[in-house]
Amino acid sequence: MARAQQLLGRFCRRCCFPAGGSAEKGLSRGISSDKPPKRPLTAYFRFMKENRSVFRQKNPEVTTMELIKKIADAWKELPASQKQVYEESRKTDWERYKEQLAAYKAQLTPAQAAALKEERRKRLAKRSLFRAKRELTVLGKPKRPRSGFNIFVSENFQESEGISPTAKLKQLFDAWRKMSSSQQQPYLQLAEDDKVRYVNEMKSWEAKMVELGREDLIRSTTQMPKPKTAKTAKKAETAQASSHENKAKLKLKKTEE
Missing domain, CATH: 1.10.30.10 (High mobility group box domain)
Known part of the structure; x- marks a missing residue:
């Protein structure tokens, strides 16, 4: 097909x-x-x-x-x-x-x-x-892990207000920024779990690539995301979410222009 x-x-x-x-x-x-x-x-x-x-x-x-x-x-x-x-x-x-x-x-x-x-x-x-x-x-390469903000958007996109996708994204962007740390925490935890999933799936996938003779597709171990401690996890997720927010904000700004 x-x-x-x-x-x-x-x-x-x-x-x-x-x-x-x-x-x-x-x-x-x-x-x-x-x-x-x-x-x-x-x-x-x-x-x-x-x-x-x-x-x-x-x-x-x-x-x-x-x-x-x-x-x-x-x-x-x-x-x-x-x-x-x-x-x-x-x-x-x-x-x-x-x-x-x-x-x-x-x-x-x-x-x-x-x-x-x-x-x-x-x-x-x-x-x-x-x-x-x-x-x-x-070849079935695993999908990259999502951020807490991305998970929030995917779970609430259909129910969000707005006719166009851009309007929906703007509403979710504003809603995420107004959420407290405790409200964001479930999504940040899901993002951490997704990182663990990604690491485990990548290990299996890369082992399979070695068997197929495709070592050229294997990344350096320094590039693999490592599970973080509880203390550093929130800091890293906050920074990543902020990055996604900034990208979404820039996209919205260009659309409005």
């Missing part, structure tokens, strides 16, 4: 919304008045674009995701000779694309070319970070 969603997203960006579908166009926004060439579709997406309407007519009752899966299954069963036709078209278009892209870059000023390069670097870095996070999710 995740693969189908990924395919659907890529298909929509490149086929259904061609005006803004190419990566280079997004990167060059504001850099040049001339439109850069669009990247050619892969062999599979050519097959999808060419046959999507036919599959839809044959399967009017299925959802979009189910339709994508049917097309993907049809592509897998397609003979290699027929797949080669789509691949040859891709190669032809790719060669033309490279020529057009070179011509486009040649008409850019040095500053525009540098800006285009920097935007591409940022995009690739963002994509790399996304893939790394997705891999950790697939």
Whole structure:
């Protein structure tokens, strides 16, 4: 299902919304008045674009995701000779694309070319970070512990007043600040318990990563949060809650502006 969603997203960006579908166009926004060439579709997406309407007519009752899966299954069963036709078209278009892209870059000023390069670097870095996070999710890395303020928000968000999420968050932010230490203590204790949960789960998870040969995913022991004494726990939680409050306050301020 995740693969189908990924395919659907890529298909929509490149086929259904061609005006803004190419990566280079997004990167060059504001850099040049001339439109850069669009990247050619892969062999599979050519097959999808060419046959999507036919599959839809044959399967009017299925959802979009189910339709994508049917097309993907049809592509897998397609003979290699027929797949080669789509691949040859891709190669032809790719060669033309490279020529057009070179011509486009040649008409850019040095500053525009540098800006285009920097935007591409940022995009690739963002994509790399996304893939790394997705891999950790697939590998079952434990969720980080929540602060007392976060637990308070999650437990009271639905019942809080306000139409918009921002209004609800503002109300909870104000309510948390007005709470006494004794009123905040149950949430701070839950946060401490969550830290213990996180430490224990991380130990098990990292042991599993060692067995899988993924020592590169293991953090240094100095980075692991350690259970605190009762005296230091409240001080640390108060500081962490204050940090979350400040972030929420800054977010609200930007929204109001």
